[in-house]
Amino acid sequence: MNLVCLDLEGVLVPEIWINVALKTGIEELKLTTRDIPDYDILMNKRLGILKEHNLTLKDIQEVIATMDPLPGAYEFSMALRSRTQLIILSDTFDQFASPLMKKLDWPTLFCNTLEVDEKDRITGYRLRQQDGKRKAIEAFRSAGVRTMAAGDSYNDLSMIKTADKGLFFRSPDSIKAENPEIKAVEEYKDLLAAVNDFLEGV
Numbered sequence: 001m002n003l004v005c006l007d008l009e010g011v012l013v014p015e016i017w018i019n020v021a022l023k024t025g026i027e028e029l030k031l032t033t034r035d036i037p038d039y040d041i042l043m044n045k046r047l048g049i050l051k052e053h054n055l056t057l058k059d060i061q062e063v064i065a066t067m068d069p070l071p072g073a074y075e076f077s078m079a080l081r082s083r084t085q086l087i088i089l090s091d092t093f094d095q096f097a098s099p100l101m102k103k104l105d106w107p108t109l110f111c112n113t114l115e116v117d118e119k120d121r122i123t124g125y126r127l128r129q130q131d132g133k134r135k136a137i138e139a140f141r142s143a144g145v146r147t148m149a150a151g152d153s154y155n156d157l158s159m160i161k162t163a164d165k166g167l168f169f170r171s172p173d174s175i176k177a178e179n180p181e182i183k184a185v186e187e188y189k190d191l192l193a194a195v196n197d198f199l200e201g202v
Contacts, residue, residue, distance in 0.1 A: 002199055003140055004080060007151030008090035011169050012073040013100045016064060023063045034172050037154035039091060043125055056120040057095060064096055069103055076188035077104055080195055089133045091155055110136055134158035148198040165198045
């Protein structure tokens with residue numbers, strides 16, 4: 001059996017936090033795992049900013065409701081799913097992802113969960129598990145599944161390196177330069193071609 005695992009933000013949908021930054025004018029919220037490799041440091045920074053500016057979960061969800069998949073992402077994902085199984089491995093949160101998953105026709109998603117208080121303030125987060133993307137790949141492989149993985153950020157590196165076939169999709173030049181051994185593609189047609197090669201054992 002074959003399985004393709006993709007990151008979500010930057011691969012199929014725009015970066016949620018960057019869109020929130022643009023909407024609110026809070027520049028620091030533009031930082032992502034492309035900029036800060038340590039996810040805990042990044043998320044704690046975000047939580048502090050939300051608290052400082054009195055932003056609630058609803059405020060963020062209102063931004064997400066205006067977002068659409070990246071151009072060509074829906075068509076790509078449907079073409080991929082017509083060929084093999086797809087699972088999204090993301091560090092986003094279930095309270096964020098549902099509207100975007102609906103627009104992608106509900107692919108399977110593994111992600112994390114926000115902790116929210118009675119006033120709708122985001123107070124923390126619960127990871128599905130530490131280094132969950134890599135561990136998911138390892139679990140699939142232990143079940144006899146061949147895996148391909150693609151993502152764009154530092155937090156995708158471990159799953160990309162652990163999968164039977166891994167590559168970057170639209171990663172920053174800095175990350176690609178640090179990992180020259182990993183193939184990088186920029187367009188969905190090239191990512192789909194890589195999927196086809198994977199399915200054919202190339």
